[in-house]
Amino acid sequence: MRTWLSVGRVIRLSSADTTDATASGASAEEVITDEAREAVLAELTARLGDAVLGSHIRPGDDLWVRVDRSAWRDAAEAAKAMGFTFFDYVSGIDWLPSPFGRDMDAQEDLVVSGAEPKEPAPIVQGYAGGETRFQVIAHVYNIATATGIHFKADVPDGDLTLPTWTGVFAGANWHERETREMFGISFDGHPNLINMYLPTDFQGFPLRKDFPLLARRVRPWPGIVDVEPMPGVADAEEGDAE
Amino acid sequence: MTEYSDFVRQYLTVAIFAGVGVGLGAGLLGIGKIFRPTRPQEQKYLTYESGVDPVGSGWSQSQIRYYVYALLFVMFDVEAVFMFPWATQLEVYGTFGLVEMLVFVAILALGLLYAWRKKVLQWV
Amino acid sequence: MLALLVAQNIAFYIIAALMVFGALRVVTCKNLMHAALWLVLVLAGVAAQYILLAAEFVAITQVLVYLGAIIVLFLFGIMLTRAKTGTDDNLDNSKGARIGAGVIGLLLAGVMGYSLWDGFGKREFGDLLVQRTAQVSDSIFSTYLLPFEVISVLLLAALIGAIVLARRD
């Protein structure tokens, strides 16, 4: 059996089965390095030069590389040349914190109810860093060494375009169409950038954080009634928050 | 009763049956008319095409080579026409008839063989 | 006997009328598919006339070859050449040509009618005898042996010709 090296913050658990796994993982985090992935990163850096803007390695697990958007296509070619021939996906991420939230505590609702608007949360990008609200993420795989690379690229708000990957990985065609449809990020040189899922007259880009789910906004949440606090739950919540 | 009138009657029956076939269907359809509803709906009379607007225009065209089959078919059909009387009388003709027909069939089979060799016995 | 004769004549005229009507539709109607279907009527009528003439074998042959094969070829050809479902005004020659054709047709009819009447007048068939298949066979395999074999060569030639046409190269 293989075990995850722990990731992110560690939650301390009391169960006997899991403590040593997490404990060893936690202590191993500083020690373990992943030579294979380091080598991949090194080679990529050698091939792409300055275009590699950031990177992140989770030892034994995954590799993130952020490249300059002008080198987006070169990155694909480099990866392919390095044996990363299996194309997984291309997609996007909108790092804007959602103005709506889940329930009735959204920014908008506060404004409607006349409460003080909350300070908008800052945009924080994930692994390998970033500067823009939108990022494109792609995953390619090397089936000989069983390693994958996550490529990320920043797409500045004013110019939501990126070179296409279709010439390198044929499968990118549909994924880029999907990304265009969902985020409004378009791909230069794509042969056929039309809607994948939605009717052509659909307005908006659903996966952008500021795209509201109307049904949720219109329908009253059936959970808003004052009730007794439940035994046990409150504690759990507090414990968790810590 | 002459042989001829019997003969014609046989085929009169055939004709009657053809008429009955059409009549039967038409009659039942007429009866159905009493029980059928007619409720026009906007899209009811559109051509069925898996639920969307008919896409594109144009007509299917099979390639001309496909037509070779049709041709072969007609040729052999004609051959069969000549074969039937021969088959009923083969006993009478004996070897002579056999040889005659063999030659006939062989010549046509040559056509089939030719088509086969020329690789036109393909769908495209 | 008289009853038979009357019945024969009635049958003949009904069928003949249908055939002539059908034939006229074949050459005038504005829809390829309909023309082919009218042709079916004419050909079936021909088969019926054969029956009236006591020629059983050739009547069935007419059905098998014409209705079963040649008409199918026609319908096929029509569908392959993209006939429209509706009417098509582009099937006929110009009006002048049609009038000319009509005149020629009528003239021909007149000439033939006259000569036929002249030649056969009111000649009766006499007692028709049923022409059985076996007799047909005997006839082919005695008197008409050579033409019969020639037919096979002719069919072969047609076949090869068509194959050559159909091949692209």
Add this chain to the structure above:
Amino acid sequence: MTAVSDPNQLADLLAEATDTRVNLDFESEGMTLNMGPQHPATHGTLRIVAKLDGEQVISAEPICGYMHRGYEKIVEVRTYPQINALINRIDWLGSFANEVPFILAAEKLMGVEAPPRAQWIRTILFEMSRVANISLFLGDFGLQLGGMTAGFYAFRDREHVLNQIESATGGRFHPNFDRIGGLKDDLPKGWISDSHVAMDKLLAFCDEMEDLLVGNEIFQSRTRGIGIIPADIALSYGLSGANLRASGVDWDLRRDGCPPGLVYDQADWKVWTHPDGDCFARTWVRLQETREAAKIVKQLLDTIPAGPVMAKVPRIIKVPEGEAYVATENPLGEMGYYVVSKGDLVPFRVKIRSASFNNISIVPWVARGAYVPDLISILGSLYFILGDIDR
């Protein structure tokens, strides 16, 4: 109307059609054949717009989206347990298998691990859903090719597996049984022996299918040499699962990239590949895979360890900040979730990498030059689930 009627697209497709495999005879405008959204061959609501010349396909473009339900957006407003209940509707035939990679991704971010008993049962149920999924494929493919009886047999024997899944999880289709840190519940009494019986029945079913369908010469003549996908093309389209292995690529995430939390290394089994890459190869690989899956289940059933099925996790689940991608070898191929968490009740972003989406994106490539009946073979053998394409 819809995206397809876009004339540009068809023009583009025509321009692409200068492939050598297309043997254009008539330089005609050809005909556009539309299959779907209601068409027996498209497993629901896929739509294929095929430009034909005679019966030959010049270009075929799948139009998806008729089943697009907006998963990636909805999951941004649902909590982790709610997501878990929802996502098994993506590939609705192998529903349990959908839950696993997501749960594993969340576990990875949280750093928890399910106890061994839960891992065993997870793997068993995972393979059972594979059996349930692929057995239907065999029947359905038979049905597509006109052999209707195969479909009935598949539905018949699939019930045995569904029974087992239901009696363990409570849902024939949508188990919602996997939990972060383990499973919802333990197995009911008698389940193990029943499952043995069910798997034996499925193995018999595979034999029956081999006799009825796969060994049938008509079937073979409909599938051999049809829709050949070479390995490099398959890789660049990101084909996965049996479709990839049928092209001769020896790659199986269960063996080569198995995420912790599944215990495939505890069973003795084989990965089948086929060098041909045609429709027959895909069918054959799937048939063998069903057998292997049944064998894995039978082996694991005998070695389930005792213990709890749930690790200690907080009652209200908040996943710590981080990003993780976990993919597993689902019945249809690689299914992965890229989960971005901001330490909330809900994930920040989940990219669902579903197998069918990639698998079916090769259709325009592979269908070119095929005949209409072959198009059916190709679609059938690529095997997709609409929900898995459109999500």
Add this chain to the structure above:
Amino acid sequence: MPQVPGLIKGLGVTFGEMVKTLKSGPQTTRYPHEREEPTARARGVIALHEENCTSCMLCARECPDWCIFIEAHKYVAPPRREGGKPRQKNELDRFDIDYSLCMYCGICVEVCPFDALFWSPEHEYSEIRIADLLHDKTRLAQWMETVPEFEPYEAGSEAKLRKVPKD
């Protein structure tokens, strides 16, 4: 050219199946005349044990489809024991589940901290009017009769067996 063996084998399979069906009967459950028994865990319909419900709203909040509707009012209940303090209690006015919307995920049953909700394998409640699919608390309580006991666990399990509260 097709060879014979595979074709003959195929015929054998169907013929064998016919003989089997005729001999030992088909595998069919002849529904309306007989019914299949879904397993005890089957998620057919949710039953409400009203006595246990404290109208804590947890189920309604956790339900992904927002299809549970609860209304309650507080009242002062007489003390449980002689001489005890009177207690504040919630009385359910309304407890509806909209089965036309429910996704049968079981989250509500799982999160209910007071064992007030149970799964019943019953599944025969189609309706001609969609409004009738909204089951109110009397209807939900009626389902309680059909709730089976929990099944015992397989060997090696450490899970505790719960009980269904029946009146």
Add this chain to the structure above:
Amino acid sequence: MLVNQFLFLGAILFCIGVYGVLARRNAVLVLMSIELILNSVNINLVAFGAMWHATDPANLSGQVFALFVIAIAAAEVGVGLAIVLLIYRNRQSIDVNDVDLMKG
């Protein structure tokens, strides 16, 4: 029955056929008209055959010739339609007036 009944019928069909050949511009229709002509000839043949047969039972020339004509007609239609389809393939038209064989 009069022999002439059949002969007249044949003649009328023949003339209609001739009209069709001249008046139609669609090649398939022209072929159909030719079929009309051939059939009219066949009616005559069979009618004559029946006439002779009634006097000389061994004489079936009419029918046999009709069979031969059918065979030839089959060949004619086969090749004719093949040519039509070929022309259609190359010209996208089956208008006989458009077909100038010299133009290649």
Add this chain to the structure above:
Amino acid sequence: MTPMLASFAPPYWLSTLIKVLVVGAVVPTTALILGVVFLFKIMSWMQSRLGPQEAGPRGLLQLLADGVKFIQKEDIAPAGADLWVFKAAPLVVLASTLLLYVALPASAHLVVDDLDVGVFYVLAISSLSVIGVLMAGWASANKYSLMGALRAAGQLIAYELPMVLAVMGVVIQAGTMSLNGIVFAQNGGAIFGWTGIGNPYILTQFIGFFIFIAAVQAELTQPPFDMPVAESEIVSGYQVEYTGFRFLIFFLAEFATAFVFAGIAAVMFLGGWAVPWLSANSDWYYVLGPAVLFAKVMLVAFIIFWVRFTYPRLREDQLQSFAWKFLIPLALVNIVATAILKVVF
């Protein structure tokens, strides 16, 4: 022939009326029987199911219910259709089916018309239904229909000849084309001088029988040759746009045709209405004949439907090459062999 029965010769119009009524009743009945027995019962059993159970006792009235229901269905013709052709097409198919029954003998005298050219007639008529199909497919103005019709025409080209040629062997052996004549020839025939069971031609013409059944399968558009109605490809081919009763006619004709072809196969290869140990001239056949024929028809029909429920579908071009590169050469060889044997012995 006993004098009593032979002397009973009703006038033509009466006998024809009786014949019309009988056949008019027999055609739907046979279609119903085949439909219920094979489509609902045997098929269900082969798929380990029960088939219809609720309509009538054991579901035997299912097809009747279907029939009555279809009468009540709306009659829709698509807007683009060629109305008359569209409406007439099912009738053409029905009429051509009915015409086939004319030649099928249920005993020496229980036959509508014992035509001298019986076999030839049957083959000629059987190709007529394709005209109906082509009409249907073309007039529907629907792509699936059109493709279905084209495929049906293509199919005719493939199966008609093997069927014609397969029959030739029988005609050579029997020396007659009359179907009753063929029955008599089989009943009175001998195998190497042994007359014990007569000479059912299936023993000597098994190749012919195989080819004939294959061709019948194609004629009936059943798997493995159901391309013209292939559901997963062109939905249901030329029938796509037909609703209600017109569709029912297609449905009915399909089964009635199956019955009559099974009957013709039984007549030509299995000895028809006669049983080997009872001379064909016996009077018993007035009652026995239909029963014997029915039993044999069911046997042949079973084979036909068994194949239908088992096999997947071929491709159109595979059918063509199967027919032209295998069946037709085989049939020609069979004819030559039969002819040589006939002449030699």
Add this chain to the structure above:
Amino acid sequence: MGLVESGRVPKPLSKLLNLSRKYSIWAYQWGLACCAIEMGAAFASPRYDVMRLGVIPFPASPRQADLVVIAGTVTDKLAPAVVRLYEQMPDPKYVISMGSCANCGGPYWDSYSVTKGVDQLIPVDVYVPGCPPRPEALLEGVLLLQERIAHEDMAERWKGDPIVVS
């Protein structure tokens, strides 16, 4: 104008006609999502075998169908097709809405692309709850529909609201 619309069909006859419609329900094959598989199980699995009840799943096109089971999610993109296919069925026709998605949008009630219930598009005769409903639940729905048909007033149904072609 048929006899039926005018309501002049004698009682026993209309009863017979109702019976025939009750026992001959041809359902056309159209699955939308997960529910479709359970519908398939009800239609094709020997364990359920809906044919016993007289529901014949032969037709592949709506033209020969009496019943459509909307089994699964109806998306906004699909909605026009649903309407069209429904309208292309010849009258009298029936609709069963199977599963939460078809009933009300189900798990995707908050999605941007899902229609909230098929009854917003076409009239539904029977609602079968479940996600997915077991095949037997569908059978129960079918029985309910049959019950309805058996007691149907034909004149009423035939007349309906005349649907005007624009």
